Amino acid sequence: MKVAVERREATSGSFDASVSGVLERSEKDVTLPRQLSREDQLTGGALARAWEGREVRGHPKELTVLFRPDGKGRVAVIGLGRRPLRADTIREAAAYAIQKLKGRGVRTVGFRLAAFVGEGVTSEEAARAIAGGAALGGYEFLRYKSSTEGAVEEVVVALGEEHGREEASLRKALDQELVLVESALFTRDLANTPPNVATPEWLAEEARRLGHEHGLKVTVFDEKKLAEMNCGGLLAVGGGSVHPPRLIVLEYPGGSRSGKTVAVVGKGITFDSGGISLKPSAGMWEMKFDKAGACAVLGILKAAATLKVGPRVIGVMACAENLPGGSAYRPSDVVRTHNGKNIEVLDTDAEGRVVLADGLGYVVEKYHPDEVIDLATLTGAALIALGENIAPFVANSDPLASALLAAGAAVGEPLWRLPLTDVHRDMVKSDVADVRNIVEPRIAGVLIGGVFLENFIGESAWAHLDIAGPAYARKATLKWVPAYHPLGATGFGVRLITRYLLDVGR
Numbered sequence: 001m002k003v004a005v006e007r008r009e010a011t012s013g014s015f016d017a018s019v020s021g022v023l024e025r026s027e028k029d030v031t032l033p034r035q036l037s038r039e040d041q042l043t044g045g046a047l048a049r050a051w052e053g054r055e056v057r058g059h060p061k062e063l064t065v066l067f068r069p070d071g072k073g074r075v076a077v078i079g080l081g082r083r084p085l086r087a088d089t090i091r092e093a094a095a096y097a098i099q100k101l102k103g104r105g106v107r108t109v110g111f112r113l114a115a116f117v118g119e120g121v122t123s124e125e126a127a128r129a130i131a132g133g134a135a136l137g138g139y140e141f142l143r144y145k146s147s148t149e150g151a152v153e154e155v156v157v158a159l160g161e162e163h164g165r166e167e168a169s170l171r172k173a174l175d176q177e178l179v180l181v182e183s184a185l186f187t188r189d190l191a192n193t194p195p196n197v198a199t200p201e202w203l204a205e206e207a208r209r210l211g212h213e214h215g216l217k218v219t220v221f222d223e224k225k226l227a228e229m230n231c232g233g234l235l236a237v238g239g240g241s242v243h244p245p246r247l248i249v250l251e252y253p254g255g256s257r258s259g260k261t262v263a264v265v266g267k268g269i270t271f272d273s274g275g276i277s278l279k280p281s282a283g284m285w286e287m288k289f290d291k292a293g294a295c296a297v298l299g300i301l302k303a304a305a306t307l308k309v310g311p312r313v314i315g316v317m318a319c320a321e322n323l324p325g326g327s328a329y330r331p332s333d334v335v336r337t338h339n340g341k342n343i344e345v346l347d348t349d350a351e352g353r354v355v356l357a358d359g360l361g362y363v364v365e366k367y368h369p370d371e372v373i374d375l376a377t378l379t380g381a382a383l384i385a386l387g388e389n390i391a392p393f394v395a396n397s398d399p400l401a402s403a404l405l406a407a408g409a410a411v412g413e414p415l416w417r418l419p420l421t422d423v424h425r426d427m428v429k430s431d432v433a434d435v436r437n438i439v440e441p442r443i444a445g446v447l448i449g450g451v452f453l454e455n456f457i458g459e460s461a462w463a464h465l466d467i468a469g470p471a472y473a474r475k476a477t478l479k480w481v482p483a484y485h486p487l488g489a490t491g492f493g494v495r496l497i498t499r500y501l502l503d504v505g506r
């Protein structure tokens, strides 16, 4: 999908459809809001009649499509729900409109910016939300589809006379927004790729390709190298698969002299069967998404390099396939990790923390980053606690935590912070090794993951994002996730962390 900002009027008749937003009506709003009078004119008064007849009420996910009597395409109105208007609502509405216009012969869409601005949402925020929402919402993973229905091909944020003078500044904002979005879509493509294709070595190839495109240094440690490096966690988890583990490191040198180094570490389990602690077969297929954290790391590096963010960014992908087999690791194994700490494995299905132990241990030893942010589909508990729209996280630094909360809220990838306490730290102590990878009974799963990982982050400020909920959109609950998260991998974390990197570099 092509997305652009133009001076053109959305209602000029040069689009297959114009789209305007409308807030939910209250009882006293008997006549059509004045901002839509142009749209009404073009429908020959049909829009005002639809409003008066309560066909149009401005409810969320209410898309009204009317044909223009002059034959120049359609006028569409999308509900924005109740006041106050928020950028995220616009992002959702744009995504939803694009999805609903699919397969109806609409190839080009002009969003009328003036009909989305106001009520505390600036023209820049609205333009970003429209463009981002349309591109994120219109995404489909089509690599393995032989044919598809006609999707919207071109979206224009139409400034018209109201916002024409802001063209230059809005174009600049949109260029940045589209890099964030394209990087998220790149991550979706990676994470949606099935595990028979997307092996750890395949992810390494993708990293090399990205590095080549953007002039990033990429280092891939294979199983032989990992053995020399004492990365017993990655080797243990990957032991049951014929596709050996990889530790992948990408370096973006940083655009400013401010000198901050941020490490971004992702869980890259290309398939998580649970291993010897085998998962039930129902729904097991979803564990192809267990590499979403590592895929987000690639997307973040792509965006960081394209936008030349201030900080130096080190991307780390801890990749392995977790399968049962003759050489698989087993419950009660003790594995020695890169930083010398030993893990007692009591459940081979708590494998993410075991590979991250090596990924984190390596990056803090080698680069001494100021900050470490890890992204992992770590626990079902994260999904139980906060659902699919919000990711729980833990952090040992208040400034880092608040900056991440703000970035998440700004891009529509919300986070919620949970605590790290000494009681939980005590719970992961092992009887036979330094730490154990599960705690019985299964309580406080997200925190337990957090205090476990804390053993491997050295002196860095650190945040651990458990993205098991929002990393992918599930069919059964699709109607409750934002429309900009269509079915499958969402790329969650890419826009959030890139926003953060842009903001700290300022």
Ligand code: BES
Residues within 6 Å of the ligand: 272, 287, 290, 347, 349, 350, 351, 352, 377, 378, 379, 380, 381, 383, 437, 438, 439, 445, 468, 469
């Ligand atoms: N990859 C799973 C977590 C997961 C669950 C991600 C649902 C996405 C959706 C992880 O490796 C896992 O199996 N975690 C266990 C941890 C437990 C054994 C401590 C879990 O959540 O049950």
Ligand code: ZN
Residues within 6 Å of the ligand: 272, 274, 348, 349, 350, 351, 352
């Ligand atoms: Zn698992």
Ligand code: ZN
Residues within 6 Å of the ligand: 269, 272, 290, 349, 351, 352, 377, 378
């Ligand atoms: Zn897993």
